[in-house]
Amino acid sequence: MSDASTSHTFQVDLRGLIDLLSHHLYSSPRVYLRELLQNAVDAITARQALDADAPARITLRAGEDRLTVTDTGVGLTEQDVHRFLATIGRSSKRGADGGLDGDRLAAERSDFIGQFGIGLLACFVVADEITVTTRSAADPAAPAVEWRGAADGRYTIRTLPAGAVPEPGTTVSLVPRREGAEWTRPERVVSLARHYGSLLRHQVTVVDDFGGSTRIDRRPAPWDTRHGSPLARREALAEHCRATFDFTPLDSIALDLPLVGLRGVAYVLPTSVHPSRQAGHRVHLKGMLLSDQAPELLPDWAFFVRCVVDADSLRPTASREALYEDETLAAIREALGGRIRDWLTGLSASDPALLHRFIAVHHLAVKALARYDDELLRLLLPWLPFETTDGQVTLEEFARAHPVVLVTQTVEEFRQVAPIAGAAGLGVVNGGYAYDRDLVHRLPEIRPGCTVTDLDPTTVAAHLDAVEPGAELAAAGFLHIAREVVAQFDCDVVLRSFHPVSAPALLLDNREARHERSRSELADSADGLWADILGSLRAQAPRAQLVLNHLNPLVRRAASITERGLAVTAVEALYGQALLMTRRPLRATESALLNRAFIGLLDHAMHEPRQEPK
Ligand SMILES: Nc1ncnc2c1ncn2[C@@H]1O[C@H](COP(=O)(O)OP(=O)(O)OP(=O)(O)O)[C@@H](O)[C@H]1O
Secondary structure, X not given: OXXXXXXXXXXXXXXXXHHHHHHHHOXXXXXXXXXXXXXXXXXXXXXXXXXXXXXXXXXXXXXXXXXXXXXXXXXXXXXXHHHHHOOOOOOOOOOOOOOOOOHHHHHHHOOOOOOOOOHHHHHHHOEEEEEEEEEXXXXXXXXXXXXXXXXXXOXXXXXXXXXXXXXXXXXXXXXXXXXHHHHHOHHHHHHHHHHHHOOOOOEEEEEEOOOOEEEEOOOOOHHHOOXXXXXXXXXXXHHHHHHHHOOOOOOEEEEEEHHHOEEEEEEEOOOOOOOOOOOOOEEEXXXXXXXXXXXXXXXXXXXXXXXXXXXXXXXXOOOOOOEOOOHHHHHHHHHHHHHHHHHHHXXXXXXXXHHHHHHHHHHHHHHHHHOOOHHHHHHHHHHOEEEEOOEEEEHHHHHHHOOEEEEOOOHHHHHHHHHHHHHOOOOEEOOOOOOHHHHHHOHHHHOOOOEEEEOOHHHHHHOOEEOOHHHHHHOHHHHHHHHHHHHHHOEEXXXXXXXXXXXXXXXXXXXXXXXXXXXXHHHHHOOHHHHHHHHHHOOOOOOEEEEEEOOOHHHHHHHOOOOHHHHHXXXXXXXXXXXXXXXXXXXXXXXXXXXXXXXXXXXXXXXXXXXXOO
């Protein structure tokens, strides 16, 4: 083996690179115009740093077969063209070492939008060749140059005769490929320029083949506009929201973070959205639209607003279509979250009616938020609606009427016991919905003196009245049969008096008890090692309770049935009905029981003589 090594330079296959950009980096060919506009804006910024009074115009000429973008920016010398324009990955907008990180980049980034040195390549997504004609403002003696770059990586450069380009600045010209032609048509160029450039600080004009020209309105950002009154401001912002997002906001929240040069507004959605549906925010970078789908700008919990912001120090990813996740973005996200929170907490004092409207629409969002935010919890928990035995009420009202607040673990439990608990004077909150149980349990933190406990079946059972010993005795035979019938479901039967009278039976059961029973069933059917493991886990399997209502006329009649077959069917029917009231999914044995009861009752109704109570 020889020690001699030879040195080579990486070759770049530009076609492969462009293919990569167009299919994997950029979401659509339309970004070519954003890159051209952005280079023009940066060039004007650089020129104005040399001469504050220099003209600042960007003109787009769009025709059937060509698009040109002319700016009155800083221009380039021949040497600049070789160094920056013709070197992929190098940018005049970074420091001498060309690095993409560090404080210096942050400082330089505050002037320019570009930084990566690849933006011009986006033009090759729609065209095979780009021509750049440029004259430097920094070196007025330098001749104007024309650079022609092709998608296959070749380029030519020539010096133009004196006077060929009268003013400093740059014109980029491209002839679209056949399949890219739609992107350079005048109407498309106007709409793209409006899309990306509506907040740019420089005048952009689109001229078509017939000399018609369209100025892209430089609308001042709505947050920068002065208004005669708060009402006028509110109206103007609502109009901006309609034009941008197509909805009329419930309210608008001013966003202003001077430290990072961010200004903007958050619009509160007028309808509820699912918390998992992250809203896309519109983010401008120094006026240029970066993304209209950037969810990463705000914390997840703020899904009830959509923002439009313009910032100086946000960092884009290389595709320039999303935000780079760094510490600055994390700090901005937190600060913007703080602004939205302040608005929310401020409302309870400044505009309770609006807070009510907001909560009516977005209570789920507020509940999600309040779980992690103590101050918000303290301020807003009393305002939030919960489903209770007194109807849909705020916790504040509910706690006033019920010093002991009981909360169920599931919606089914609530459905099952609410009417009975309500009739017995107990105050129960449905804790089955997302966040509700956690939040109700935190009520004593802000309302000392009130007690919150989980509702368990024995609490309800304790509030059901025992029946007279005589009535108990009279029903003993029936109760005995009933216990035999429901024993297979690990269930006891008791006779009580409770309201409402219309409820014949109540099945007191809870999730833990059901789990415990399934575990013991599994242990019974398992063998060997599994049986031992499951057996060792087994606690005393809590039994469910079928509570028959002695006040209910049907139960009274059933209790006096003497014929065993009919008594079994009646118990099955009562158990089945109570089971259905729990609204939980039925197991196979339970469905079979219901079937049996139904057929048995039908059979009895059709064939047997009616058994009247004695
Ligand atoms: N209109 C223009 N006027 C003057 N210089 C330009 C112009 N367009 C491009 N350039 C020069 O070419 C270089 C490369 O441009 P390119 O768009 O590829 O990258 P960039 O703008 O530096 O960074 P990014 O990839 O982030 O857009 C720029 O840094 C700039 O020096």
